[in-house]
Amino acid sequence: MSAAMTYNDCERRQISAAELTAVATDCIAAGMRFQMAWHDWEEGVCVVRYLISQGNRVPFLLLELRTDETLPSLAAVVPLLGWYEREMQDLGGLHFTGHPEPYPLVIHEGFSLPRPALGREGPEGHLSGAYAPPTMPEVRGDQVQDLYWGPIRADVVETGEFHFSYIGEAILHYHPRLFFKHRGMEARFAGQRAEAAVFLAERVSGVGSVGHALAYCQAVESAWSIEVPARAQLLRVILAELERLYNHFHYFGLLAKTTTLKVGSATGFLLEERVKQVAAQLTGSRFLRSLLTVGGLRRDLQAEHLASVLENIIDEGEAYLTRLHQTASHLDRLMGTGILSKEAAFDQGATGPVARASGLDRDLRRDHPYAAYSHLRFNVPVREKGDAMARSEVRADSLREAIALLMQASGRLKAGPVRAEYTVPQGQQEGLGWTETPRGSLYYSVRIRDGRLERVKIKSPSFSNWRVFPLTVHGTNMMDYAINEASFGLTIAGCDR
Amino acid sequence: MPVWTWTGLKAGKAATRWPQRGPDGQEGVLGMPRWDPAACRSDCNTCAAACPTGAITVANGTAVVDYGRCIVCQRCVEDCPEGAMTSSYDWAFGVRRREDLIWTAALDGPEGQQVGKRVARSLRRSLHIRHVDAGSCNGCESEISALDNPFYNLHRLGIFFTPSPRFADLLMVTGPVTAPMREPLLATWEAMPEPRLVLATGTCAVSGAPMDGGYAGGHGLNELLPVDVWLPGCPPNPAALIHALLLLLERMPQQVQGGHYGAG
Ligand code: SF4
Ligand code: SF4
Numbered sequence: 001m002s003a004a005m006t007y008n009d010c011e012r013r014q015i016s017a018a019e020l021t022a023v024a025t026d027c028i029a030a031g032m033r034f035q036m037a038w039h040d041w042e043e044g045v046c047v048v049r050y051l052i053s054q055g056n057r058v059p060f061l062l063l064e065l066r067t068d069e070t071l072p073s074l075a076a077v078v079p080l081l082g083w084y085e086r087e088m089q090d091l092g093g094l095h096f097t098g099h100p101e102p103y104p105l106v107i108h109e110g111f112s113l114p115r116p117a118l119g120r121e122g123p124e125g126h127l128s129g130a131y132a133p134p135t136m137p138e139v140r141g142d143q144v145q146d147l148y149w150g151p152i153r154a155d156v157v158e159t160g161e162f163h164f165s166y167i168g169e170a171i172l173h174y175h176p177r178l179f180f181k182h183r184g185m186e187a188r189f190a191g192q193r194a195e196a197a198v199f200l201a202e203r204v205s206g207v208g209s210v211g212h213a214l215a216y217c218q219a220v221e222s223a224w225s226i227e228v229p230a231r232a233q234l235l236r237v238i239l240a241e242l243e244r245l246y247n248h249f250h251y252f253g254l255l256a257k258t259t260t261l262k263v264g265s266a267t268g269f270l271l272e273e274r275v276k277q278v279a280a281q282l283t284g285s286r287f288l289r290s291l292l293t294v295g296g297l298r299r300d301l302q303a304e305h306l307a308s309v310l311e312n313i314i315d316e317g318e319a320y321l322t323r324l325h326q327t328a329s330h331l332d333r334l335m336g337t338g339i340l341s342k343e344a345a346f347d348q349g350a351t352g353p354v355a356r357a358s359g360l361d362r363d364l365r366r367d368h369p370y371a372a373y374s375h376l377r378f379n380v381p382v383r384e385k386g387d388a389m390a391r392s393e394v395r396a397d398s399l400r401e402a403i404a405l406l407m408q409a410s411g412r413l414k415a416g417p418v419r420a421e422y423t424v425p426q427g428q429q430e431g432l433g434w435t436e437t438p439r440g441s442l443y444y445s446v447r448i449r450d451g452r453l454e455r456v457k458i459k460s461p462s463f464s465n466w467r468v469f470p471l472t473v474h475g476t477n478m479m480d481y482a483i484n485e486a487s488f489g490l491t492i493a494g495c496d497r
Numbered sequence: 498m499p500v501w502t503w504t505g506l507k508a509g510k511a512a513t514r515w516p517q518r519g520p521d522g523q524e525g526v527l528g529m530p531r532w533d534p535a536a537c538r539s540d541c542n543t544c545a546a547a548c549p550t551g552a553i554t555v556a557n558g559t560a561v562v563d564y565g566r567c568i569v570c571q572r573c574v575e576d577c578p579e580g581a582m583t584s585s586y587d588w589a590f591g592v593r594r595r596e597d598l599i600w601t602a603a604l605d606g607p608e609g610q611q612v613g614k615r616v617a618r619s620l621r622r623s624l625h626i627r628h629v630d631a632g633s634c635n636g637c638e639s640e641i642s643a644l645d646n647p648f649y650n651l652h653r654l655g656i657f658f659t660p661s662p663r664f665a666d667l668l669m670v671t672g673p674v675t676a677p678m679r680e681p682l683l684a685t686w687e688a689m690p691e692p693r694l695v696l697a698t699g700t701c702a703v704s705g706a707p708m709d710g711g712y713a714g715g716h717g718l719n720e721l722l723p724v725d726v727w728l729p730g731c732p733p734n735p736a737a738l739i740h741a742l743l744l745l746l747e748r749m750p751q752q753v754q755g756g757h758y759g760a761g
Contacts, residue, residue: 108677111676111677117713123712126676126712126713127675127676127712127713128676129676129677130680131677131680131681151677151678151681152629152630152682152685154660155628155658155660156628156641156645156658157630157638158633158635159629159630159631159632159678179677180632180675180678180681181633181672181675181678182675182677182713183632183673183675183708183711183714184708184712184713184714185708185711187711187713188707188708188710188711188714192549196549197549199568199570199572199707200549200707203568203634203636203708203731204634205634206633206635206636206732207635207639250639253646261501263501264501266646266647269642269645269646270511270646270647270648272643273522273643273646273647273648273649274648276643277522277524280523280524280525280526280734281524282525283525284527284584285526285527285569286526286640286734287636287639287732289569289570289731290527290570290571298575323501491635492635493633493634493635494635
């Protein structure tokens with residue numbers, strides 16, 4: 001409300017609870033896409049914000065609703081908001097009337113806190129309780145079998161509990177229960193000096209360290225109107241695309257593992273390893289951590305020779321992708337597996353390669369450019385079929401585009417500063433930051449007062465895609481499950497936070 | 498599929514034989530900062546103020562560094578006005594006693610090898626690991642999975658991952674242990690046959706840092722499970738993981754004693 005609150009150049013619109021459903025319906029009718037929703041407190045008044053994209057290179061629309069703790073649910077109009085509302089219910093103590101699935105999401109059945117962690121008065125005490133089964137629709141029938149898998153599963157994987165109701169090989173219903181790993185990350189930011197909290201963003205999702213740190217830094221830079229120097233902007237692209245490169249190689253290694261293509265799997269993992277080793281030689285960290293900072297980079301990087309350093313990896317990577325896409329036994333398992341329709345992808349909030357494989361042509365690097373992306377040329381691969389094959393093809397092309405971006409960005413580097421000078425402003429500021437990570441759109445919203453963070457909201461790509469994934473599992477068969485899951489390329493830490 | 502066989506042969510050459518010979522693959526990877534008390538000023542608190550995890554505290558004019566809370570962020574190195582904190586490649590930080598991660602001026606003789614000796618006899622042939630993610634950021638999982646890639650090829654050392662706790666010798670835990678993961682973690686440990694080993698993997702699992710202090714993050718394995726090796730690092734790289742595993746098997750020496758690297 002005060003002029004100092006920036007929120008980038010969002011078009012801000014104050015609405016009332018009574019108008020909410022009608023306004024949301026109009027937005028959807030106009031083809032707009034809800035990106036996220038979160039709550040905050042302003043002098044004891046609850047504020048719920050809805051971030052909406054209105055189109056490419058058009059500022060975001062930000063709906064702001066000052067309300068008491070009870071407001072209407074939009075989940076029936078905008079299905080993807082279902083999880084955001086449940087999160088606000090669990091963490092903020094808000095209540096959404098008419099929610100079709102008003103069950104706990106982040107704080108499990110059986111667990112509780114003395115008062116809501118992100119409620120009016122802030123957190124108190126520690127999460128405690130004991131295991132209780134999740135609330136799920138009951139699937140009945142003569143031969144229906146139930147399988148609980150997790151929270152500790154086979155192999156080295158992240159924690160989650162997966163419930164299948166099935167007959168023979170056919171899955172009738174599938175319910176992933178996540179948030180075993182919920183660490184209360186958003187609350188951990190509160191009270192930190194904004195310029196010193198990058199280390200937390202880097203640890204929301206380890207394999208997304210750069211994406212998270214960059215979105216966070218950009219949110220603070222927007223709040224404080226900091227111009228990042230050109231060299232740092234290019235180096236940020238290089239870090240982000242190196243992260244994409246090792247993540248995508250990992251993706252193909254894992255996908256080939258699920259189709260039992262042993263050598264194909266080992267090759268993907270080896271290429272991932274080699275990119276991580278290059279990352280370490282370039283930056284001191286295999287995860288490219290401890291470099292990004294508010295205003296630019298903590299230190300300069302000698303990335304001019306990246307093209308020659310990556311030469312062998314690029315050649316072998318291209319040969320690898322070509323071989324994979326010529327291996328009939330591998331492709332047969334992907335074709336027609338786990339189909340996600342364009343409508344479901346849009347309505348339920350799919351993002352990144354998953355959305356692009358279902359015909360949604362969206363990429364924040366192009367549509368709402370940040371860092372140096374507006375100066376670089378790249379394509380956004382899109383497919384229509386929405387199956388595991390399409391998801392894999394989009395990933396492959398996106399890997400090639402990452403290489404093209406690395407070559408361009410390193411070729412354009414010119415000497416110059418990598419860190420902007422700034423003074424930390426007093427008073428209150430707000431800002432948004434976003435990145436297109438290997439898994440899709442990531443948003444940070446920050447509110448800072450006198451240099452310290454008061455509220456940080458994180459929307460990770462896996463939070464969006466885990467919501468969508470079950471739709472592709474219902475009605476399919478157990479044999480394809482692992483392949484389908486791998487084809488989504490999900491992580492859990494970022495979703496759970 | 499002849500074309501894949503050929504690729505397989507090439508990948509075979511990519512494997513390192515480390516620690517016997519060959520590269521460890523960690524060229525350039527920064528480790529825990531080294532502290533030089535001689536260069537340190539007694540009236541200064543800069544590093545402690547810079548450290549985001551409380552790994553450094555200053556009491557009575559002298560700094561105490563707990564590497565069990567260090568996330569290798571290098572902030573202390575950047576901020577120290579005297580150069581008393583310097584970047585290093587010291588990442589093989591697995592230790593048998595938690596105290597060995599805390600810097601002490603005087604080293605108190607040979608560190609306790611007993612735990613290692615006890616298990617070494619029964620496990621000298623091979624080791625089967627059950628991994629449990631108790632709330633990691635997935636950085637640790639990414640490095641643990643890397644152990645199976647052709648470069649490290651953990652199998653060559655007779656070390657394997659197993660899905661069943663009943664066939665596991667070692668519980669490898671990542672993450673600060675969030676509330677809903679306490680029970681499943683303890684149940685997994687209960688299901689393991691004796692003698693069972695525990696490796697606290699990554700700074701989160703060693704101390705909870707930097708997730709402790711909130712409403713949902715835990716404090717790592719301290720007071721939860723009997724830990725045999727503590728391995729801080731954020732995340733510990735694959736070679737640091739191999740070092741810790743071979744330390745458990747008494748096939749490699751401990752590097753750190755009283756917070757001093759290379760003292761083992
Ligand atoms: S490198 Fe370790 S000791 Fe130094 S500031 Fe970072 S966490 Fe603290
Ligand atoms: S130790 Fe570091 S890398 Fe490992 S889980 Fe914790 S924050 Fe992530």
